[in-house]
Amino acid sequence: MMARFLMLLSVILLSAYLTEQVHFLQPEYIKKLNKEISTWEAGENFPPDTPIEYLKGLLGSHGVEAAAKGPFKTKDYNYNSLHHIPESFDARKKWKRCKTIGVIRDQGNCGSCWAFGTSGAFSDRLCIATDGEFDELLSVEELTFCCHSCGNGCHGGYPIMAWDYFSTNGLVTGGGYDSQQGCLPYYVPPYLDDDVPEERNHRCVEKCYGNTTIDFKEDHRYTSDAYYLTPDSIQEEVLVYGPVEASFKVYNDFFNYKSGVYVKSANATYLGGHAVKLIGWGVENETPYWLLVNSWNENWGDQGTFKIRRGTNECGIDKSMTAGVPVID
Numbered sequence: 001m002m003a004r005f006l007m008l009l010s011v012i013l014l015s016a017y018l019t020e021q022v023h024f025l026q027p028e029y030i031k032k033l034n035k036e037i038s039t040w041e042a043g044e045n046f047p048p049d050t051p052i053e054y055l056k057g058l059l060g061s062h063g064v065e066a067a068a069k070g071p072f073k074t075k076d077y078n079y080n081s082l083h084h085i086p087e088s089f090d091a092r093k094k095w096k097r098c099k100t101i102g103v104i105r106d107q108g109n110c111g112s113c114w115a116f117g118t119s120g121a122f123s124d125r126l127c128i129a130t131d132g133e134f135d136e137l138l139s140v141e142e143l144t145f146c147c148h149s150c151g152n153g154c155h156g157g158y159p160i161m162a163w164d165y166f167s168t169n170g171l172v173t174g175g176g177y178d179s180q181q182g183c184l185p186y187y188v189p190p191y192l193d194d195d196v197p198e199e200r201n202h203r204c205v206e207k208c209y210g211n212t213t214i215d216f217k218e219d220h221r222y223t224s225d226a227y228y229l230t231p232d233s234i235q236e237e238v239l240v241y242g243p244v245e246a247s248f249k250v251y252n253d254f255f256n257y258k259s260g261v262y263v264k265s266a267n268a269t270y271l272g273g274h275a276v277k278l279i280g281w282g283v284e285n286e287t288p289y290w291l292l293v294n295s296w297n298e299n300w301g302d303q304g305t306f307k308i309r310r311g312t313n314e315c316g317i318d319k320s321m322t323a324g325v326p327v328i329d
C-alpha cells in the first residue's frame with residue numbers, strides 16, 4: 001500500500017517537474033547560445049526549474065506598443081547648454097552624490113517593472129535637480145497600487161501614464177522591501193523560491209507606514225510634464241536631466257544575459273514588454289550600447305545592470321523611452 005502510494009507520488013512529482021522545465025533556462029540551451037552570440041555572454045541567472053509563469057510575469061510594460069502615440073519631446077532650450085555628446089557616459093559617475101542612480105532593486109513576483117523604471121528615473125532626476133539635497137527612492141508601492149490609470153499594477157502598466165501621474169497626483173517617498181525608509185516602502189517581498197505566490201489584492205494605502213512621521217499629502221513630489229523621447233534626443237535629455245525610463249521587447253535569451261552588449265539571438269522567441277532605467281551609454285568592441293539598470297535583483301546579469309545595442313532600435317528600445325522634468329520648490 002505504502003509502496004504504491006510512494007510510486008504514485010513520485011509519478012506525480014516527476015510529471016510536475018518535467019512540465020515545469022523551461023527549455024531556455026537549461027544548461028544545454030545556454031551552451032548552444034554562447035556558441036552563437038558574439039557581443040555578449042549568457043549564463044545561469046535563474047534556477048533551471050523556475051516556472052515560465054514567473055518569468056513572463058516580470059514583463060509588465062506596455063511601453064513599446066504605446067510609444068507610437070506620443071507625446072514626443074524633441075527640443076528643449078536647456079539642450080543648448082551642451083557643447084558635445086561624450087562617447088561614453090555613466091550617470092553614476094557624473095552625479096556621485098545621487099546614490100539612487102545605481103541602486104539595484106527587486107520586483108518580487110510582480111510585473112511592476114514599469115513602476116521601477118519610471119519612479120527610479122524620477123528619484124534620480126529629483127536628486128540631480130536639487131544638487132543632491134533630495135537623495136531618496138520614490139515609492140514604487142504607491143505608483144503600482146494607487147495609479148489606476150497606469151494599467152494593472154502587478155499585471156503591467158504604461159510608463160507614459162506613470163509620468164502623467166507624477167505630474168498630476170505626485171509621488172511620495174518609499175524605500176525597498178522591509179525597510180522603513182520613506183512614506184510607502186515597497187511591500188512585495190523578493191522572489192526567493194517558488195513558494196511565494198503572485199501578489200494579489202494589494203491595496204492602495206494613503207497613509208505613511210514606513211517612516212510614520214512623514215505626512216502623506218505633503219510628501220508628494222511632482223513633475224511638470226510627461227513625454228516620449230525621439231531617438232536623436234535621448235543623449236541630450238540624459239545629459240541635462242538624468243536617467244530615463246526605457247521599454248523594450250524581451251525575448252527568451254535575455255533572461256540568461258550575463259555581460260557584454262545584448263543583441264537578440266536569431267532563434268529567440270518573444271515573451272513580453274519590459275521597462276528598465278537608462279543611465280548611460282558607450283562603445284564596447286566597436287558596438288555602441290545603452291547602459292541600463294534592471295529590477296531583477298543584483299544577482300541577475302552584470303550585477304543587476306546590462307548593456308544593449310544602441311542606434312539600431314534593438315528590441316524597440318530606441319523608440320520607447322519616457323521621462324518628465326521634476327518640479328523643485
Ligand SMILES: *[C@@H]1O[C@H](CO)[C@@H](O)[C@H](O)[C@H]1NC(C)=O
Pocket residue numbers: 032033036266267
Ligand atoms: C537556431 O536555429 C538554427 C536553424 O534551425 C539551428 O541550426 C541552431 O542550432 C539554432 N540555435 C539555437 C541556439 O537554438
Ligand SMILES: *[C@@H]1O[C@H](CO)[C@@H](O)[C@H](O)[C@H]1NC(C)=O
Pocket residue numbers: 180181182211213214
Ligand atoms: C523620518 O522622517 C523624518 C521627517 O521627514 C526625518 O526627519 C527622519 O530622519 C526620518 N527617519 C528615518 C529613520 O528615516
